[in-house]
Amino acid sequence: MEEKQPNDFAIQPAPETVNPWHPSQFPDGGKDAWLCLFGGAFCLFCSFGWLSCVGVFQNYYQFNQLRDHSSSQIAWIASLEIFMMFFPGPIVGFFYDNHGPKYLIVFGAFFHVFGLMMSSLCKEYYQFILAQGICSPLGLNCIFNAGMATIPTWFLKKRGMAYGIMAAGSGLGGVIFPIMASHLIPEIGFGWTMRTLAFMILGLLMISLLTVKSRLPPRPRALEFKVFLEPFRDIRFVMIVISSWLFFLGLFIPINYIEVQALAGGMSFRLAGYLLPILNSTSIFGRVLPGALADKVGPYNMQVVMSFFAAIIVLALGLPASSNAAFIAFAALYGFASGAYVSILPAQLTKITKIEHIGLRTGVTFFCLSFAGLVGNPIAGAIVDADNGKFHGLSIFAGVVMIAGAVMFTMTRMLYAQWKLFVLA
Template sequence: MSNISVSENEASSSEPENKNSPAVIEESPELQRASSSTVPPDVPSDEPPDAPDGGWPAWSQVVSAHIANMISWGYGTGFSVFQLYYKQTMNLPAVQVSWIGSVQIFLCFLVGVASGRLSDGGHSRQLYATGAIICIFGMFMTSLTNTYWQILLAQGFCQGIGAGLVFMPASASVAVYFKKNRSFAIAASGCGSSSGAILYPAIVQFLMPSVGFPWAVRICGFISIALAIVGFCLLKPRELHRVPAPYLDLKAFKSLPYSLFTAGSFLVYFSLFTILIYINSFAREILGLGDVKSVEFVLVTNAIAIVARPIFGFLADKFLGPVETFGLNCIALGVMAFGWIGVHERIAMYVYSAFVGFVNGGAQGLFTSAISSFVPDVRKMGTWIGMTLGLCGFATLAGPPTMGAIVDANGGKYLWAQVWAGSTIIIGGTMVLISSRLVLRDSAKPSAI
């Protein structure tokens, strides 16, 4: 968010400056660079002017959030390896197996609503510790499972609840430590989801032949213990003036730009994770590649995403703004979903995985930063972000099973599932871009500051 500075003598007679308006107002450079990421000027902003925006205290929060994203989103995004393993060993249909990953990601989003509000209330460290413990407990319980419902409880419910508790406090902490470089910082911390989506699937896939599936998952748990300790020690939430706030701030939805952005994000996330979850199965079942080769595409996608996230974060901070950069990446991802239809051989799959990783990394890496651009009061950062994440959680719950049902209904063919994914993402991305235009429209209206 950007500040608008107006002298006291001019405040009563000035109107907001806009590209299409002759009225004059002094704007900060940040507002000129990223006007699409600001809230309308008639909404008061209580954001502290002294955000560190750098230095070890601020960047250490990025490291802590990076680790939290590894344990939460990284493990969940890497579900494609588990998807293929469960489908092959338990002879279950794709739609049934997909529910495990969907529940995990859904709860991560939904629990973020409560943990976001609690982190605003000063309970970030308690949430981080509790969430990490539940996540790790879920990993070890997954290693002991033998039936579908046991896997659903351990990896779906337990892991999802823990993930929702651990990632939100860390992400909100990063947002309030940065202002000018917020998009870059959040994108860098978000790289943790890609780091985790490389680490955990690689461990499971490459160690499973030698130590077996249970011990491969336990090794994931032991590594997570070490990571969680480091992340917890680094987490130092800013001491801000706390004000009583509800778990839901329904007044937020009176803002048309915020509401439209949330609706568009819902459509994007309905199909975003389906690409990441099914890319492994597609390589195995349609292209006829082995298990080891299939997982390589997952690793390529997430490795490229690590590079893409800070790049798009920099572009958002310096040139386009987080909302427009997020929206453009979503549309590009939708186009890539349609491009998936033309993949018929291994080399094409490698190229496709790289491009998907690049645009998907930009989209996911900027999501939290884009939401924060609509928040007028930094003390409600976790609440507003949590509400959008909670609604998007319902999309991730229904998305992968829907794609699995489409694949199963078409005899294992992916064509109409790919069309569905591309259509929903492009429509959602377009709505996100429109929300940024509405902010500019509202900024052009004369209002008292």
């Protein structure tokens, strides 16, 4: 009997389309993923790293161009910088979700570099407000969001570690920028120092433009107001925002005032210039190590531990500090403790957010935090002025609001874990 031959022309079933959003499709490594992480670290270096050195300018302006202005008035420059970096977050995040990171990097690089170039020409208070307080941070927001939102498209199981490595770029920027500024200003003057830093930032962002990309295609949504309100329907998101707002209110106060406080305590100008680099160098480890541990124990658990640690350091060491050794120890420990916040917060958000909406939710979160950044430093400056130049009230205020934030992070963790204690959360 003749064997039946298979029909070569039979219709074969189409291969099933793989969903790129499925957890199995996240590579957690590979050339493109590591290049994106490398470029994202440069984005954080140029954005949050720049923001981490605001204390250098608070100190420099107080003794030079703006010596006729009070500490509280000068603090408005740094506060506006923080506010304007995060305030446009919802629009920038929405744009990222719809179009990806490339346009944001181009737009952000232009405004950040242009603002620094204009800062190099500033003489009056209002000029510093416009150039350094408004123009430059408009670019910072775009650069920050472009780097931060692309990482979760490449990493899933190693997401905490990836965020930590990327956030370490901001710590490295916080080391390099203050050292460069403090050494270059006496050599080439304030104007050319700012231009040199701007050119360096431009070169690094060119690398980011070539390497930062999203693995997932954009899922455009119509620009409607309800899109920006949608995250607040999730009580877990609301709790994260409240916790972060309180913690962020005090976070930058020690960073902004540590040099001025140390000088008032008798430290030399030369040694005080190294406090911010010390703080930011230890923050590199504070970003990477807790971020990696968050993959093992959960980002909510890790955030609780590190936020309490940071607040206790402010009250137990920053408040009574009066010697060179005490200020150096405080800078090192606070840098490590506070650094974790930057890398763990995005990991918390990804636990409750669809990846295709991560840009918007990150932007909305930092939009809310912008108001804490706006008022934190001026309140601290007003406390110092009211206390006749003493810093005890400043440290108490920063420590207490950070403790409040840590308590709310604990409540957020319990809500996320459904009130279970010994679980991965």
